[in-house]
Amino acid sequence: MNKIDELRQEIENIFDNVDNMKKLNELKVEYLGKKGKITELNSVIKTLPNDEKKSFGMKVNEVKVLFNSKYEEKRNIFEEEEVNKRLESEKIDVTLPSTKIKRGSKHPMSLTIERIEDLFVSMGYDVVSGPELESDEYCFERLNLPKGHPARDMQDSFYITNDYLLRTQTSSMQARYMVESGGNKPIRIIVPGKTYRREDDATHAPQFSQIEGLVIDKKENNISLADLKGTLEIFVKEMLGDNLKLRFRPSYFPFTEPSYEVDVTCFKCHGKGCNLCSQTGWIEVFAAGMVHPNVLRMNGYDPDVWGGFAFGPGWDRITMFRYGIPDIRLMYQNDVRFLEQFDRKDVD
Ligand code: DAH
Numbered sequence: 001m002n003k004i005d006e007l008r009q010e011i012e013n014i015f016d017n018v019d020n021m022k023k024l025n026e027l028k029v030e031y032l033g034k035k036g037k038i039t040e041l042n043s044v045i046k047t048l049p050n051d052e053k054k055s056f057g058m059k060v061n062e063v064k065v066l067f068n069s070k071y072e073e074k075r076n077i078f079e080e081e082e083v084n085k086r087l088e089s090e091k092i093d094v095t096l097p098s099t100k101i102k103r104g105s106k107h108p109m110s111l112t113i114e115r116i117e118d119l120f121v122s123m124g125y126d127v128v129s130g131p132e133l134e135s136d137e138y139c140f141e142r143l144n145l146p147k148g149h150p151a152r153d154m155q156d157s158f159y160i161t162n163d164y165l166l167r168t169q170t171s172s173m174q175a176r177y178m179v180e181s182g183g184n185k186p187i188r189i190i191v192p193g194k195t196y197r198r199e200d201d202a203t204h205a206p207q208f209s210q211i212e213g214l215v216i217d218k219k220e221n222n223i224s225l226a227d228l229k230g231t232l233e234i235f236v237k238e239m240l241g242d243n244l245k246l247r248f249r250p251s252y253f254p255f256t257e258p259s260y261e262v263d264v265t266c267f268k269c270h271g272k273g274c275n276l277c278s279q280t281g282w283i284e285v286f287a288a289g290m291v292h293p294n295v296l297r298m299n300g301y302d303p304d305v306w307g308g309f310a311f312g313p314g315w316d317r318i319t320m321f322r323y324g325i326p327d328i329r330l331m332y333q334n335d336v337r338f339l340e341q342f343d344r345k346d347v348d
Pocket of ligand 1: 169212
């Protein structure tokens with residue numbers, strides 16, 4: 001019995017020096033393990049006379065309960081300390097600046113066409129697209145360029161079969177749209193799209209992009225060269241800057257008559273002459289003209305009743321001018337260092 005009381009005394013104090021979980025567990029083994037001090041008391045029970053067994057057993061149990069409650073008490077303290085430590089080390093400071101998420105940016109060609117589309121839609125145009133794999137018929141013949149026509153040479157082409165090629169110009173949609181419109185409706189469209197030719201240098205890529213414009217209306221509505229000029233002037237103002245002059249140079253295209261190449265005052269030197277404009281003060285931006293009667297006729301519009309104009313700026317060229325991009329190939333290489341310079345939403 002004395003031994004039990006000693007043990008009880010011991011248990012009362014022994015936990016005071018325990019300052020971590022490891023020591024606590026060692027203590028458990030020391031007292032309640034297979035050969036633990038409390039466990040061993042159980043084997044004493046057998047040796048006692050019957051009338052003492054019960055009260056001894058109860059005392060052993062009491063000591064065990066005491067040990068366990070002390071043990072639990074300590075364990076709770078350690079666990080709480082552990083949780084507090086973790087909370088402290090994993091604390092999130094919501095006021096810290098966040099890690100920067102890099103957002104993509106729009107391609108300069110997309111930025112350009114969005115602006116152009118908005119402009120033309122505001123003037124009542126529809127934006128349409130057509131096939132890049134085009135027939136010889138629509139790419140050339142219906143635009144007054146029969147087989148063997150010398151003007152075809154300027155558009156050395158990627159033929160897929162004798163009759164099909166990668167379109168060399170979005171002008172092919174002039175013919176398609178006229179045919180689709182059935183020869184009896186006015187037309188006002190722009191056609192942005194990819195085009196292909198066998199060319200490759202700093203200002204020409206084998207795949208490039210054009211924006212075709214076509215306006216057809218009844219002759220009685222007097223669509224004239226003045227309307228074409230006005231339209232291109234608005235275009236230039238919106239896309240390249242105010243106070244730029246336009247210069248119409250007579251040119252030749254089989255599907256327009258008269259035809260023009262349209263230059264704009266150099267937006268870098270404002271006409272003085274610089275490297276961008278090869279010292280001429282002018283930069284060629286559009287090809288344009290009044291739709292040729294043959295083209296109207298071939299595509300279902302009576303040239304005695306209908307007339308109009310067409311124009312075709314290079315989409316890449318306009319983009320290069322707008323952003324001062326020196327090499328067309330940059331726009332097709334998908335180099336992020338180049339692309340992220342535009343539409344910089346990721347900059348704080
Ligand atoms: N499609 C012509 C080319 O790529 C450019 C052109 C000329 C377009 C006259 C037109 C136009 O709409 O009227 O060379």
